[in-house]
Every structure is written in C-alpha cells, then in structure tokens.
Amino acid sequence: MAGSTAETINPPQMQDHQPGRETEMHPKPEYMPKFPGNGRLKDKVAIITGGDSGIGRACAVLFAREGAEVALVYLEETEDATITAEAVKAEGKEALLLRGDVGKKAFCETVVRQVVETFGKLDVLVNNAAEQHMETALEEISEEQMRRTFETNFFGYMFMAQAALPHLKEGSAIVNTTSITAYRGSPSLMDYASTKGAIVAFTRSLSGSLAKKGIRVNAVAPGPIWTPLIPASFPADKVARFGANQPLGRPGQPNEVATSHLFLASDESSYMTGQVLHPNGGEIIGG
Known part of the structure; x- marks a missing residue:
C-alpha cells in the first residue's frame, strides 16, 4: 500500500563499501530503455x-540507443562499467571507459581531452557521479567526509563543466x-543534501551565463x-522499505529517470534552460 512505512519493497541488503556495486544488488535495477530509439542524439558525443x-x-544505454557515442566516467567499479x-x-x-576521481580537476581535464581525441568533439555533459553517507547528527559528520562528499558531488560537476566548456557550442x-x-532536505544526509542544493544553484547560475552562447544547462x-x-548507504531494514512512502508506493528504476536526462540533452527541450525535472514518484516539490 502506498505510504506504508512497514511495507517491504525489496529484500533487506547492505553493501559495506562506497561506491556500491550493481552486480551485488537483488533484484537488479532496471536500466534498459523501454522504447525503440528515434535518433534524438544522432551523431552526438556524451x-x-x-x-x-x-x-x-x-542514461548511457538510452543515449546510445538514441544515436550517441558515450564516455563512461567511473571511480573504481570496473565490473559494473564493463557491463x-x-x-x-x-x-x-x-563506449569509452575512463576510470578516476571527478573530485580532482586534473582528472576531469584528462577525461575531456581523451573524449575529444577519441570522438573528435563533445556535445553533451551529464554530471551524475555522487556519494552519500548516512549520519543522523551534524556533529557526527567528519571534516573528511564533508570534504569528500562536496568534492565528488559538487566540485566534480564544476570541474567537468570547466573542462567541457571550450568544446561545447551552440546546441550543446x-x-x-x-x-x-535539495528541496526537502534530509536529516540523515545533511552533507549530501547540501551538495544537491548547491547543484540546483549552480545549474541556474551557469544556465544564465551560457544562454547567449546557445548552450543549455x-x-x-x-x-x-x-x-x-x-544498499551502500543505508541499513538493511531501511533498504527493504526504500521508496514505500512515495505516493506511487515504490522506488523508481534508473530507466524511469534517464528519460528526463535524455529530454534535457536533446533538442526536444530546446526552449528550456535553468530548469529542473522531478521524477520522484509523485511527491510535490516547490509547489
């Protein structure tokens, strides 16, 4: 039943390392696109x-189905990346695999350079890498954890955008x-939620900066x-009930989110910049 805090959605499970491994999850997340491609990203590089x-x-599989060559940037999960x-x-x-830490500016510059050398151009940047660590009290968040979360979740977005911008053009x-x-906060993920709020402000700010160049953000x-x-962030009992309180009564699947990224990456959203889409199972945000 939607909204039930006692409902078990998935089997209880935990992973004792970050980033988590998709190969260890049960059931496996659904990532394959639901529909045939229509060339929305034909001849694009992402x-x-x-x-x-x-x-x-x-996103990677959906973008490929829609015609894009893709570079997959990941920290260390080589088995997942290979799949x-x-x-x-x-x-x-x-698919170009690039392993490293987006929290390091030099690595982000290397990523963009290798992509341009391999594919000859760059059209789309999807900043998606993230980590989170559950802590129920602010005083329990270490300086190391706080710095690490911001480096991955926020600095990495800025570093990647800085490196990509010289290669992006009108229509990118x-x-x-x-x-x-970012909109409702999270008492157990204060540093993570803060990075996500920063991303909203960054998106709106950068969109205004690049609008005259025809680059949408x-x-x-x-x-x-x-x-x-x-499972890499929460205890097993919370994982089992994850998503049960949403109006639709379940967690979303990755392939239910990637379509939003595709829309914003493609020319179908040509009159949108500085905006945020909300695939969240029906929770009303900012309304």
Whole structure:
C-alpha cells in the first residue's frame, strides 16, 4: 500500500563499501530503455559521470540507443562499467571507459581531452557521479567526509563543466543530477543534501551565463531510485522499505529517470534552460 512505512519493497541488503556495486544488488535495477530509439542524439558525443551503474548506466544505454557515442566516467567499479559498456555496444555505439576521481580537476581535464581525441568533439555533459553517507547528527559528520562528499558531488560537476566548456557550442547541453533532498532536505544526509542544493544553484547560475552562447544547462532531481547508492548507504531494514512512502508506493528504476536526462540533452527541450525535472514518484516539490 502506498505510504506504508512497514511495507517491504525489496529484500533487506547492505553493501559495506562506497561506491556500491550493481552486480551485488537483488533484484537488479532496471536500466534498459523501454522504447525503440528515434535518433534524438544522432551523431552526438556524451560524457556521463557515474556512468558505470544506476542512473548513469541507464542514461548511457538510452543515449546510445538514441544515436550517441558515450564516455563512461567511473571511480573504481570496473565490473559494473564493463557491463554498461557492453550494453552500449549492443546498441551499436562506442563506449569509452575512463576510470578516476571527478573530485580532482586534473582528472576531469584528462577525461575531456581523451573524449575529444577519441570522438573528435563533445556535445553533451551529464554530471551524475555522487556519494552519500548516512549520519543522523551534524556533529557526527567528519571534516573528511564533508570534504569528500562536496568534492565528488559538487566540485566534480564544476570541474567537468570547466573542462567541457571550450568544446561545447551552440546546441550543446549540460545536464546535472541533483536530488529531491535539495528541496526537502534530509536529516540523515545533511552533507549530501547540501551538495544537491548547491547543484540546483549552480545549474541556474551557469544556465544564465551560457544562454547567449546557445548552450543549455538543466538538471534532474530524482526521488528514491533503486541504485547501488542505496544498499551502500543505508541499513538493511531501511533498504527493504526504500521508496514505500512515495505516493506511487515504490522506488523508481534508473530507466524511469534517464528519460528526463535524455529530454534535457536533446533538442526536444530546446526552449528550456535553468530548469529542473522531478521524477520522484509523485511527491510535490516547490509547489
């Protein structure tokens, strides 16, 4: 029943490492596109950070189905990244795997350079990499954790955008993944929610800066989505009930979010910039 805090949605499970591994999840997240491609990203080149699993994997496969070559940026989850690359290739497109830490400016510059050297251009940047750590009290959040969360979730977005901008042109798009927590907060994810709020402000600010150049900047704010970040962040009992309180009564799947990224990356959203889409299972945000 929707809204029940006692309902078990998925089997209880935990992972003792971040980033999480999609290969260890049960059931597996749904990432394959639901519909045939229609050339929405034909001849485009896209970078997707956090592209190995979760929402990033779903975006990668969907973008490939719609005609894009994709570069998958990931921290260390090589098995997940390889599975994603094979799924991209099954759609008839190339997948460039780039392993490293987006929290480091030099690595972000290397990513863009290698993408341009490989594919000859860059059209779309999807900033999606993230980490989160559950802490119920502010005083329990260490300086190290706070810095790490901001480096991955926010500095990485800015570093990637800085590196990408010299190669983007009129018609290009940047899509940032923020979160429902940017709008309603999260008592157990204070540093994470703060980074997601910063991403909203960054999206709106950068969109205004780039509007005259014809480069659009938008964001997607998912609600509870079944990705490796969930069992890697929360205790098993909370994972089992994850998403049950949303109006639709369940967590979303990555392939239910990637369509928002596709819309914002493609010319179908040509009159949108500085905006945020909310695939969150029916929770009213900012209304």
